[in-house]
Amino acid sequence: MTSPGPDAAGRDVAAAGSRRRRRLPLWAVAAGLVVALPATGLLPADDARDLVVRTGPVLVFLLAITVVAELCAGAGLFDAVAGRAARAARGRRLVLWALVVLLATVSTVVLSLDTTAVLVTPVVLALARRTGTRPLPLALTVLALANTASLLLPVSNLTNLLAAHRFGAGYVGVMWRPALAVLVVTVVVLLCLHGRSVSGRFVLTAAGPTPPDRVLLVVTGVVVALLAVAFAAELPVALAALAGVAVLGLATWWRRVPLLVPVREMVPWRSAVVVAGLFVAVETWHAHGLGDLLAAVAGDGTDGGDLARLAATGVLAANAVNNLPAFLALAPTAGEDVDRLATLLVAVDAGPLVTPWASLATVLWWQQYRRHAFEHGPPPTWQVVRQGLVLAPLAVAAGVAAVALA
Numbered sequence: 001m002t003s004p005g006p007d008a009a010g011r012d013v014a015a016a017g018s019r020r021r022r023r024l025p026l027w028a029v030a031a032g033l034v035v036a037l038p039a040t041g042l043l044p045a046d047d048a049r050d051l052v053v054r055t056g057p058v059l060v061f062l063l064a065i066t067v068v069a070e071l072c073a074g075a076g077l078f079d080a081v082a083g084r085a086a087r088a089a090r091g092r093r094l095v096l097w098a099l100v101v102l103l104a105t106v107s108t109v110v111l112s113l114d115t116t117a118v119l120v121t122p123v124v125l126a127l128a129r130r131t132g133t134r135p136l137p138l139a140l141t142v143l144a145l146a147n148t149a150s151l152l153l154p155v156s157n158l159t160n161l162l163a164a165h166r167f168g169a170g171y172v173g174v175m176w177r178p179a180l181a182v183l184v185v186t187v188v189v190l191l192c193l194h195g196r197s198v199s200g201r202f203v204l205t206a207a208g209p210t211p212p213d214r215v216l217l218v219v220t221g222v223v224v225a226l227l228a229v230a231f232a233a234e235l236p237v238a239l240a241a242l243a244g245v246a247v248l249g250l251a252t253w254w255r256r257v258p259l260l261v262p263v264r265e266m267v268p269w270r271s272a273v274v275v276a277g278l279f280v281a282v283e284t285w286h287a288h289g290l291g292d293l294l295a296a297v298a299g300d301g302t303d304g305g306d307l308a309r310l311a312a313t314g315v316l317a318a319n320a321v322n323n324l325p326a327f328l329a330l331a332p333t334a335g336e337d338v339d340r341l342a343t344l345l346v347a348v349d350a351g352p353l354v355t356p357w358a359s360l361a362t363v364l365w366w367q368q369y370r371r372h373a374f375e376h377g378p379p380p381t382w383q384v385v386r387q388g389l390v391l392a393p394l395a396v397a398a399g400v401a402a403v404a405l406a
Contacts, residue, residue, distance in 0.1 A: 027270040030277025043284040055279050057238040058161045059272050064241035065155065066268045068227070069115040071248040074260045075220040076211030078107075078123045083208035086127060093133055097198040100124055100138055101187060104145040109152050110228045116146040117364040122372040131202040135373055136380070137194035139365075140387055146361045148186040148350040148395050151179035155231045155241075157349050158275065159327040163341055164234070171234060174342055174406075181402035182350045182395045189391045216255040223247050271360070275324065282328035298333040304404045307343045310334070311400045314347025315392060323348040323359045339403055346399035353388030356381075 037043040043051075072078065085099035104124075107116040121142050128135035150157035154164040154171050164171045211217045223244055230240040252259070259266065298313040299306050310333070317326035327348045334340040352358030356366050369379045 025270075027273045027277075030274045033277045034273070034280050037280050037284045042287075043280060044287055047283055047287055048280075051279060051283050054165075055162070055276070057236070058158055059276060060238040061155065061161060061241050062158065062272055062275065063267055063269070064238065064245050065112055065115065066271075067266050068223075068241060068244045068248060069111050069119055070259075070261060070266045071245070071252055072111070072220050072224060073119050074252060074257060075213070075216045075248070076209060077217065077220050077224070078103075078119055079126075079209045080211055080217060082123045082127045086131060086204055086208065089202075091201045091203065093131070093198045093200050093202055094195075096127075096131060096133070096202070097138065097141065097194070100127070100141055101145065101190075104142045105149045105183065108146055108149040109156050110224060110231065112155060113146040113150040113157055113359070113361040114364060116142060116149075117361040118368060120146075121365055121368040125369070125372045126208075130205055130208065132205060133202055134197050136383065137197040139369055139373070139379065140384065141190050141194065143362065143365045143384070144186055144190055144353065144387065144391055146365060147353055147359055148182050148391070149179075150349045150361075151175055151182055151345060151399070153231045154234065155237050157345075158324060159345060159348050161237065162327065163331065163345060166336065166341055167338060169338075172232060174338055175345070177406050178342060178346050178399035178402040181398040182346065185395050185398040186350075186391060189394055190387075193387060193390065212257045213255045216251055216257055219251045220248060223251075278322075278325050279328065282325050285329070286332060294330055295333050298330055300333065300335070302337055302339055307339065307400050307404055308397075310340060310343050311347040311351075311396055314344050315351035315396055318348045318352040319355045319358045319388075319392075322357055323352040342403045343400050346403065347396055350395045350399055351392045353392040354385055355388075356384075358388075 038045070038048040081103055085096060085103065089096035089099060104116050104120055107120050121139060124138045124142050125135050127133075128138050151160070152172070152175060154160045160171065160175075167174050227240060227244050231237060294313075298310045301307075301309075310330075314326060314330055317330065320326075327344065330344055330348075331341075334344050352362060355362075357363055366379065373379070
């Protein structure tokens with residue numbers, strides 16, 4: 001029996017070292033924070049209880065609406081809408097692009113920005129292949145709208161859900177003007193950036209996917225429409241989303257349509273744990289003086305210049321770290337003033353377009369593009385950054401102006 005040579009022994013040592021150096025997954029680190037910070041008293045007990053009351057429904061909604069979106073995908077809803085868009089465009093790429101804008105906007109408003117990034121991005125890439133259209137302009141349109149179209153309803157973005165209870169006159173009544181201003185500017189800027197790429201005509205090269213069951217497709221469409229009404233009426237979003245899960249789950253079982261992914265993978269528990277960890281970490285930091293530091297940076301006034309200062313701070317923080325911790329950190333600086341709160345939401349919803357980690361939707365979009373744009377490889381980083389550098393300041397400025405003028 002021979003002993004292993006030096007190369008084999010070295011490989012074994014290297015492999016063992018690699019295993020020792022393997023990083024903990026992000027969700028495990030977040031879970032540790034959720035347990036350790038309250039347990040050690042760094043997060044005071046009263047603050048922890050208040051945090052659970054404020055954020056518990058948000059986490060339930062995150063889990064439920066993701067399952068709703070997966071069931072919609074399993075019923076073929078997104079594919080059906082994209083197929084209708086391809087036929088309705090009648091060979092005109094500009095019309096096809098406009099219908100992609102509509103699809104991404106509605107998906108973001110009703111089902112949240114993360115749904116758009118995860119489920120609409122691959123559908124649009126498949127649509128680009130079927131129509132011989134360059135995929136990147138369509139995908140970049142989805143990326144932009146997944147963020148900038150997320151202002152209208154509380155459910156459109158987790159930051160909105162965290163802030164909705166602070167709008168005394170109702171969230172939609174305050175936010176529809178800045179949401180519309182941001183959306184209009186976004187569409188105009190995207191058209192200027194990508195107009196040449198979406199000009200001309202196309203010929204459909206293949207038929208789209210066939211829905212697995214027509215009855216289930218109709219039921220799914222009705223449920224999504226009812227959810228949109230419930231969310232616009234500002235009914236309890238967690239309960240509405242759970243009702244959507246129940247109805248769509250029963251309908252899928254009744255029609256015997258197989259799930260696209262196993263149930264254990266359908267529920268985004270890792271994302272929920274990471275979000276909970278962010279909640280706990282930022283709340284703990286606030287308990288030890290973060291608010292005073294940020295108040296000095298973001299100011300406390302309500303005139304146009306003060307709102308612009310707050311918006312700039314929010315955009316920079318969202319792109320430097322991520323929009324969710326940026327909102328959690330800056331929310332106390334908005335106080336009870338509705339204009340400052342609306343301004344902050346405009347900044348952290350429409351602003352995180354420059355860095356790949358600026359929002360969870362942006363992270364998910366990068367993953368989906370790499371996974372589904374087979375022959376084109378990863379998205380060109382500079383083109384993504386360039387779009388964000390142009391769009392984010394203009395969209396946020398439009399939204400802040402709408403807040404100030406209202």
